Amino acid sequence: MGKRLTKIYTRTGDGGETGLGDGSRVPKTHARVGAMGDIDELNAHLGLVSEHLKSTAVEALTHLAPFLDRLQHRIFDLGGEVSIPGFQLIHDYHVDRIETELDQMNSELAPLENFIIPGGSVLIAQCHVARSVCRRAERSLIELGETDTVNPPGLRFLNRLSDFLFVLARYCALKTEQPEHLWQKDDEPSAG
Incomplete structure (x- = not known):
């Protein structure tokens, strides 16, 4: 483990800059900082999903919580x-692991024939x-890649993770016997 933080506040960011892992300083509005924030927010939301999974009485869902816990470490x-900049911790085998879990869940689901509206339960x-925060984190990383180097497996990881979270939502609906909220076209106003 790296340096131990003994003091949470340093006052070094009070002027609108923050330090990166390599020791350099950038404005807090920098695309790299935005991507880091979106990734951090994603991790917090994934923590909520994991805790909701752990609190269900459905074994088919509780067994997924350790996988989500590992995903949180990879998101970190x-x-x-x-x-x-230039450092790599995410590799293609991390993407492969997500795909394996995604495919396993998806094999139990009915084919998707309509758009899904979020809801059905808190989980x-x-x-x-x-999923939507993951998509934002992916867009932030793509934006960073327009001006700086971004690790391609990291982008693939976020893209596949958002797919995984979509399938997980459907899988949770199936295993908790909640009907999926399908999008419905608005009724046309009657003429006359």
């Missing part, structure tokens, strides 16, 4: 990777919140 790694809705 991704944040570290982004905080040190299902939280999966969708985490």
Whole structure:
């Protein structure tokens, strides 16, 4: 483990700059800092999903909590990777692990024939919140990549994770016997 923080506040960021993992300082409005913040927020939302999974009485869902816990560690790694330009902690095998879990859950689901509206339970809705935050983190990383080097497996990791979270929401609906909230077209106003 790196340096131990004995004091939470340093006052070094009071002027609108923050330190990166390599020791350099950048404005808090820098795309790298934005991506780091979105990744951190994603991790917090994934923590909520994991805790909701652990609190269900459905074994098919509680067994997924350790996988989500491991994902949180990899997301933390991704944040570290982004905080040190040129550093790599996420690899293609991390993406492969997500795909394996995603495919396993998806094999039990009915084919998707309509758009899904988030809801059905707090757990299902939280999966969708985490998915949408994951998409934002991915966009932030893409934006950073427009001006700086970004590790391609990190981008693939976020892309696949958002797919995983979408499938997880559907899987939670199936295993908790909640009907999926399907999008419905608005009724056309009657003429006359």
